[in-house]
Amino acid sequence: MNQTIILKSRPEGTPKLSDFEFQKDDNTLSISDGELLLETKYISVDPYLRGRMSDAKSYVPPFNLNEPITSGVVAQVKASKHNNFKEGDYVSGMLAWKTQQISNGEGLNKISPDRAPLSAYLGVIGMTGLTAFLGLQEIGKPKSRETLLVSGAAGAVGSVVGQIGKILGLRVVGIAGTDEKVDMLKSDFGFDDVINYNTTQDMAQAIKDTCPDGIDVYFDNVGGPISDAALFSINRFARIIICGAISVYNKTELPKGLSVQPFLVKNSALMQGFIVSNYAEKFPEAMTQLSGWLSEGKLKYTETIVEGFENTPQAFIDLFSGKNKGKMIVKA
């Protein structure tokens, strides 16, 4: 039996289970020449998918209603009439939330479970790792001994950003939402300091205290009041990387906050949004670097694996209450 998860309604505010619908059918999928039959193994759920569920103009078109959601997926080839893939191969790519699907192979990367666990191809050596590495390098242009602040530090991207910061010789301060995450980032990932925003009254002061030399690079995954608070500590020529704004994705009104312009002009600071595909030509080089660090043990990762294809919508929803540590992945 094949299952598909479609977008039933555009979420208002925080997504609900009823925004998604399961479709089941017993049809046997048959492939033609040049096609593959894929069986889904792991599904990546990511905050940015929230944007595609709205129908606002954006750089990528919104998901259509009553059609499957797509995201990063690791799948196994069950049958192939394609020259480049054979039965048993593993692939990663942007695929539909289906237990089985047919592909013409376009956009699929062959991956090896011998080099790294399959799920890592969705995380630390997948789009997540590339997002962390390329955002930090291309926009942040970090220099040894500078101070790097990372919000959403215990998330998939943030936990990799902080570690890369340490590899590059920066002082790294994180912001996370539970004491357990704080401990993990300090003990397991080598962050120099971490602020628990849920137990901190005055975030601006806490950031000042933990970044006594000011912030040179701020890798921002959250937006909102936390990012406002960071503005008071930015240094001259600071670079603020806008990777995401998870704290406001579910707002039904346009989010407001401090005007950033006076801070930017006073400090000749830069703030830049990006998506990882802007740097597609750098993927091979970046992947080599990330895989190297991973195999040398310099880069660690954590995952929150949710079992069962049917739990994919809930796993996605749980991102917004920070239930994940590191990469949130569904094992189909």
Add this chain to the structure above:
Amino acid sequence: MNQTIILKSRPEGTPKLSDFEFQKDDNTLSISDGELLLETKYISVDPYLRGRMSDAKSYVPPFNLNEPITSGVVAQVKASKHNNFKEGDYVSGMLAWKTQQISNGEGLNKISPDRAPLSAYLGVIGMTGLTAFLGLQEIGKPKSRETLLVSGAAGAVGSVVGQIGKILGLRVVGIAGTDEKVDMLKSDFGFDDVINYNTTQDMAQAIKDTCPDGIDVYFDNVGGPISDAALFSINRFARIIICGAISVYNKTELPKGLSVQPFLVKNSALMQGFIVSNYAEKFPEAMTQLSGWLSEGKLKYTETIVEGFENTPQAFIDLFSGKNKGKMIVKA
């Protein structure tokens, strides 16, 4: 008689005349070897000076209370014991608000009234022109046929930015505060379209209407609600140049507005503050370009000249109600 204008108190909100004080003395200034006696001819009053009147941490130290204000000044050498300058020479530089003063020549540029009117060295071929040119080029990286939006378009920097945009082949839309300014920008400076923000109800819609292909480069001199409204029209990879935020300089509370982060991430857009001295190594090249355009008649300028040294504080205050067209200059 020598007169000096000192900062008497740090302005709260909009500066008042009582924040300044005149000091007069009859002492004859005498120079030593390596020094010059300068007589002030023109004084530049600029919005950014407001920042230096507060004692907030910034890239330049605040003015000290009970000491003279400094800004761009054109002066004539009345006596010289310095090898590089002789009596009668004209110079420009950052100098005190004094009718006469002594200098060791450091930071002074010799200028020629034969090449351009003396006041232009404070404007279109001075810091103003450099600010317009280098901000637009270095951050805006404009490409022919892109759309450039300029706020504070009738101001000293804005009017030059728009003209450079036209020279470079862009579609240029301005924002200004009176119909007279709108007419001037269209008729005299070649802007393609100009919005009067004082008579426009829905700025976001007006910007959409005048920038039907979206905004590729936004040169922002004002900040505040006008800049919020521009966010709705930015294109993918838009560059937002934060040159100033005159609309909020006099706020006594931290200004708030739309959170820019979601707009930046959605469009992979960049927002960067600067001061012209960041690009000091490009001044000679930029000055050659600006002088060339000026002598070819491609670049025009307008000035609001206020007569009388004693009117310098009022001229400065009038910047914030937009009393100037183009560069505001005091003729001492």
